Amino acid sequence: MDPNTPSRSGSVASQAGSQAAMSVVTDPTTISSIGSEKPPLVKFQTAQILAQTIDATEGDVLYVQDVTPQVYDILDKYRESQGRKFRFKRFYPQQSLLIITIPTEYHEYMHRRLDHLITRQIDDMGLDWYQGGGATYKKRHGGISSGEGDSTGRPVGPENRDWPTLVIEAGYSQSLEALRREMQWWFSESNHQVKIVLLVKMYLPSRREIIIEKWRERLAGRHSGTMTLRAIGGDSGLRPYLDQTINIARAPDANPVLPESYRVTRGALRLEFADLFDRQPREGEGDVIIQVQDLRRIAAILGNSRHH
Incomplete structure (x- = not known):
């Protein structure tokens, strides 16, 4: 089993x-x-x-x-x-x-810090954003399974929205493959109301590495060489695809508490405004970008932690 x-x-x-x-x-x-x-x-x-x-x-x-x-x-x-x-x-x-x-120190800090950085940029645009945290989500009609994300968020507005547009799932004792199955669940069960799923896989302290995967959906047939999973969610024709992978790794023998000890590849992390808010940005609005220095700071704080 x-x-x-x-x-x-x-x-x-x-x-x-x-x-x-x-x-x-x-x-x-x-x-x-x-x-x-x-x-x-x-x-x-x-x-x-x-x-x-x-x-x-x-x-x-x-x-x-x-x-x-x-x-x-x-x-x-x-x-x-x-x-x-x-x-x-x-x-x-x-x-x-x-x-x-189980909300361990590693687990909670990783997804909460990312959620905080994202929300802060949205607040700076003067927009209302609902942080769902660990709220329980399931289909309103005919739903069988249910789920609670680590961090979730969606715009606040007149739209009748039951699901978040953004989900963050973190883990270190779960495999990356298991986290990817969680990602598929969010897209499918939300009937594609979820637009972005961030997966954070931590290999600390053993491998001194954090992997962040950003998943979105696109119509079947559109291919650009990125990892694409088979279609889910009935006849929608949408497939989850890996839009961005960021590796955060500490150099051998480097001080784990210093941000400069960590190398970030394929950063910064970009979250498209149109996916987060289901509309195009207006003046003063734009994509949310988590810079490389922020990702290094997150890794350094986790590297200084003594408890999982």
Whole structure:
């Protein structure tokens, strides 16, 4: 069983993942992360035991089996009543699978700092922007799965918009492939109201590297040599494609707390105004650009962190 994602048939499949999943014990006092690319997988017992398991998990994500819609509602009420901060990253009722994001220091700082830099530039344009944070999103009619992003945002206006235009998903114990499946979910389930998904994969401290992927959608048939995934979301003809990849890497033996120790390739990060606001920019408005020096500062602060 591959704990990275449910398959289309309703099972979760992969031999390597199955071996990893079997190595996880459900005793919350002994559970630990299964390496950096194989998050722990447990079976639901009670809300209290799951909360203890979350507290003992070393990574930033936990996969929970045997979660029915009724159990999901119980967990949601328990989370609210206890003031717990973990997020229900994705719920697949057909597979009885719940993916939980655990707000570790690395995880939270990365997506929150990016969200802050983006919002600050939008504020400087004098525009209203709604920061959805970890709000729960699902289709209003006929929705099955649901999800909570790390950071989300959308314009404030008279439009009847149920979904954000921008989503940021971060992770270090999830594989980049698993994050890409999360990206596909946002485009598909929102019926393409989501316009940009930023994926932030952290390889800290082991590889001293952060990868930021910016994904958008385009009509099938338009090809420019970038990575394009197969069509999702019915007959829309839209396909997610990798619009920009930024690598932030620290030089060997360099001081991890100094921004100049980090090399940024393919920066700065550009978010198109037309995607964020669903209209063309007017005078005084324009794309949001996160400069290289800002990305270096983020890496330096994470490099100085002692806790995941």
